[in-house]
Amino acid sequence: MHRNEGNVGLSATDLSSFFECEHRTTLDLAVLDRRLTRPGTSDLERRILEHRGRKHEARVLQFYKDQGFKVEDLSAANTEQPEDDARERLIEPAADPTRRTLAAMEQGVDVIYQGHLRHGNWVGRPDFLVRTEVQSPQTSRFGDHMYEPVDAKLAREEKARAVLQLCTYVDELGAIQGVLPARMWLALGTTEIEPVALNTADYSAYFNRAKSGLEAFVADPPRIAPYPEPVEYCDVCQWWQRCEARRRADDHLSLVAGITRRQRSKLEPAGVTQLVQLATLHKSTEVRGIEDGPLTRIREQARIQHEGRSSGKPCYELLRDFDPGAGLELLPEPKPGDLFLDLEGDAFALDGGLEYLSACSNSASLRSTGRPATSQERLATRHTGRPTARRKRLRSKLSLTGSRRAVRSSPTCTSFTLATVKTTR
Numbered sequence: 506m507h508r509n510e511g512n513v514g515l516s517a518t519d520l521s522s523f524f525e526c527e528h529r530t531t532l533d534l535a536v537l538d539r540r541l542t543r544p545g546t547s548d549l550e551r552r553i554l555e556h557r558g559r560k561h562e563a564r565v566l567q568f569y570k571d572q573g574f575k576v577e578d579l580s581a582a583n584t585e586q587p588e589d590d591a592r593e594r595l596i597e598p599a600a601d602p603t604r605r606t607l608a609a610m611e612q613g614v615d616v617i618y619q620g621h622l623r624h625g626n627w628v629g630r631p632d633f634l635v636r637t638e639v640q641s642p643q644t645s646r647f648g649d650h651m652y653e654p655v656d657a658k659l660a661r662e663e664k665a666r667a668v669l670q671l672c673t674y675v676d677e678l679g680a681i682q683g684v685l686p687a688r689m690w691l692a693l694g695t696t697e698i699e700p701v702a703l704n705t706a707d708y709s710a711y712f713n714r715a716k717s718g719l720e721a722f723v724a725d726p727p728r729i730a731p732y733p734e735p736v737e738y739c740d741v742c743q744w745w746q747r748c749e750a751r752r753r754a755d756d757h758l759s760l761v762a763g764i765t766r767r768q769r770s771k772l773e774p775a776g777v778t779q780l781v782q783l784a785t786l787h788k789s790t791e792v793r794g795i796e797d798g799p800l801t802r803i804r805e806q807a808r809i810q811h812e813g814r815s816s817g818k819p820c821y822e823l824l825r826d827f828d829p830g831a832g833l834e835l836l837p838e839p840k841p842g843d844l845f846l847d848l849e850g851d852a853f854a855l856d857g858g859l860e861y862l863s864a865c866s867n868s869a870s871l872r873s874t875g876r877p878a879t880s881q882e883r884l885a886t887r888h889t890g891r892p893t894a895r896r897k898r899l900r901s902k903l904s905l906t907g908s909r910r911a912v913r914s915s916p917t918c919t920s921f922t923l924a925t926v927k928t929t930r
């Protein structure tokens with residue numbers, strides 16, 4: 506977000522942030538009006554993510570260079586911009602990067618890295634602009650060629666946030682070059698760089714709606730700012746400490762473990778807006794829209810959290826009314842040779858993600874025999890997703906811990922994946 510001749514200038518990042526969380530847009534507006542200071546980017550996890558994002562972008566850049574494309578690198582032209590994920594947000598973009606991007610497009614450079622687009626109140630900084638030929642009867646301001654945007658995203662699959670950003674670049678490109686790109690591309694964080702094409706037309710209606718929604722929001726912000734409801738994006742949002750503190754100060758219902766947003770939306774009209782209110786709700790109280798079973802579960806969860814807070818020590822209760830045949834009930838009767846594994850993983854480590862052994866123990870010793878995987882073993886435990894490979898990986902991991910004999914004596918070894926309540930034989 507930036508000031509553009511008295512108006513609020515917007516970017517692809519602003520649009521995707523608005524899509525994720527309207528509260529964030531109100532905070533960004535407050536920063537723009539100097540009513541708030543943006544928090545720093547010091548937390549470690551966020552910096553690691555940024556670092557990985559930059560490394561992935563460098564891989565995609567190398568991918569284009571390896572194919573012999575002529576690349577115009579404009580990243581140095583943008584050094585005056587903030588370095589966080591809201592790269593275009595604070596400062597009115599300098600004219601130079603915009604002019605240099607336009608000049609590179611006119612020259613017909615194959616790939617433009619970190620170009621700068623600007624149209625009306627909107628700015629955008631696609632990771633890559635890739636040249637393609639104009640299909641008749643379309644015409645481009647640049648003659649026989651035009652550009653399509655490519656964004657490097659570390660994710661393994663397309664996310665709505667990334668698609669909305671690309672749509673913004675497409676919109677700006679359409680205005681700049683006089684022809685709308687029919688495709689936009691995502692270079693995902695897969696082992697091999699293989700940009701995935703998306704059809705612009707499939708997303709344009711939704712994009713137009715989101716864009717006009719954001720423009721209307723910033724032109725006339727709501728008198729009462731939207732509540733900082735927890736969303737997936739909070740995990741990487743700069744504002745998380747502020748929002749977390751607000752929820753705690755409010756004793757917000759979202760603090761109840763396992764409660765859903767839908768359940769909260771049913772409780773609030775019934776006057777239950779705080780954890781303590783849910784914890785002390787009378788057992789006979791009914792709440793419209795929530796069945797008795799789920800209501801009992803979240804009420805009891807709130808109660809035990811409330812008791813823990815009041816007593817100053819963690820409280821727990823054993824569940825007696827669990828679902829038969831689910832969760833830990835899936836485990837067979839204990840027998841000699843049983844092994845207990847705790848596996849840790851990192852989907853973005855190395856090239857293709859990593860699963861590695863954290864700890865293993867057997868029922869006799871209950872002693873951990875775990876150790877970090879070596880690089881050789883890492884290769885052996887790379888995730889492939891196929892059941893047969895999964896079994897092999899499991900056996901491979903078992904053998905790493907000196908428990909090979911136990912597995913040999915249990916040829917019907919079964920792995921139970923309790924997180925997803927699935928079994929693999």
Ligand code: SF4
Binds near residue numbers: 738739746
């Ligand atoms: S931390 Fe979450 S709720 Fe707060 S602004 Fe960010 S995305 Fe919104």
